[in-house]
Amino acid sequence: MADSLTIFAILIALIFLGIPVAVSIGLASLATIYIFDLGVPLTLLPSQTFSGVDSFPLMAIPFFIFAGEIMNKAGITRRILDLADAIVGSLKGGLTYVNVVAAMMMASISGSGTACAAALGVSLIPDMASRGYSKEYAVSLTSCANVVGPIIPPSTLLILFGYYTNTSVAELFMGGVLPGFLIGIALMIVGTVICRKKGFRQEKAPFSGEKLKRAVIRGWAALLIPAAIFLSIIMGWTTASEAGAIVCVLSLILGACYSTITKFSDIMEVARGAANSTCTIFALLALSGIFANVLVRAHFQEVVADILFSLGGSPTVTLLVIVAFIFVLGMVVDVTPMVIMFAATFTAIASDIGVDKVHFGVVFTLICMIGAVTPPVGGILFVTTTIGKVPMTRLVPTLTPLVLTLFAVASALVFFPSIVTALPNLLF
Template structure:
């Protein structure tokens, strides 16, 4: 290991432990490592790498999808989706927990944000579940675990990030590849809800609190059409993922401002400003993480890791298991966006060396790192869920154990059943 890499690792871990924002952790660690490697034009080099990183046409989809998600979140979407989900699964054992998970799937797939799903769905359903006698920590665990399904069910901003850093990978193909894995994850989590509810005696949701199927479907259908428009348009080849993001904004605006009339025009400016701030945070993460990736590539870290792992064993199953374990550990202390940007160039060559399709690896990586959003010490969705549910991480973490098991099982299915991810994108080629 060179001095520069040692400084990079020490600085990175030290700054994380000091709770410095991740974007600054990555940028500062990269700058210190570059200086140690003798790059005296470090400011110019890093700023150039950062500027080049965000100068990608595909990244235009991120601010559009963020804005569409914010419009939907403020436009009364969560309430309508909950009403619809309650009719579909509310009569099953643990009805409210099932409604919670399905609502998170629907909302997450439209907003593309796991944290937004926890906040929007949790603020409505966690208090309701508390009133009906469900365990407080269990309610937060249900919401937290269900929220990550939206990162696999398109549209998903992290898929766009992976496509950009991996290069020569279609965002549209990634979107299509995530549909079945996302649905499988959602079904697995609902299965856990049923098992726990049967064991604890949580009954079906009270019929009197839920509307009938037809009115709830009519109310939720315009919102659900956003997913149909995005996926259907990409599937049919009518537009690219970036173009779909712009269409999503138009559709979300029409619903929230014109059709539902939940957002007054005078509040639109503040909502757009909030979306812009979120976009700024994401883009800064992309920029600094890409600069670190460039440094690692210049130091031939991907080649060294690839050669080392392929030399460990000729068994692809063992190597994929090792990659999954490393990514699971990474996800526990790093947010999903910088993790994808930093570790994709390291592990993608290994996956390709095993004969793995890059799109399949992208879904595997996103599914893996999504689990980290639900785990301490840095799990964003876990912290948001505990804040919404007014409970402690220790208690929620215990309730999360069966959900963790379900997530790992689905991750193994995604890893060793490539057709689950590749059938849909391959079927349109």
């Protein structure tokens, strides 16, 4: 048990010192190997590093990242906002609904909560502030709404989870659909209550069919691309990786049609941005090969299983304990390293107590994302507070009810697994 505690103590210490997470994972693994003489030969480390990224399913990640960058360049984000505004913007507190609906639509294209928050926050946060909403509320809502980024498919986190736990990515994608919509509905309800209490934009504007028609004509691609992803995967025509490649091609065609991507230099600009994001993730994946080997030699899974089973609770209680641990650690560790470091271990334990892997995968991902909107190291929160120029400490009063709403949805998923498993069981 000492070696398991040591590797995580070293890892967290290095992260707090500001060392990049990928480097921290590698250094913590090497330090633990030498401190406890785990018998890992140095000649084995290069092959383990390479094996961490040598997988066809992982090709889906750069494809979806590249597609998301293309769509941002193509102006799809602005069209999504216009479409959401035409649908729900006329309601009282309309930008609350626009924010959440736009996040759900963006999630069905991008697959990254941080990328969605950055793309939408640049427009939404200043717009909400200029229309009478407090900046704290705008930042808090934008942060929590984009938790659905990796829940509604496609999702880079669910792809990683499927890779590390040998779970069907297609089933994970379908398992995230209903929870994603449930999160959106819950946030809109709580946001409405907050708006009424605070007096944010209580006037109701007339609904405009002509405005909706124009928005649909301009933003139909925002609906076409998710449909193409869903159909190709559900019907078994493509894998997630192949679907990602198709989306890249569709996005490039749309960029050309919208006259926003007209030169080769535009494509190279998009490719550089996608390459930066991909390299960050794949550096983590590569060094996780060494990290996983160290955890196996340190018997980490057996240690955690013994602790959980010693509590003597029911499967639901054990699952709640796992959820609590994931959340606490997720407050200080980013979402991608969380999946890399803990998905396999906790999925094996959850399977031993009878929890469906698809169910656990969606719950695990959602809890990691809640950590991303919780201080002190929330990745999404860092992006939105930077855009809104609001310190995290000022967000606590408005952020708290929205985070509790996310926890309520997560609790519903724990106690009612069919919310997650209904669609996968029906379709597969």
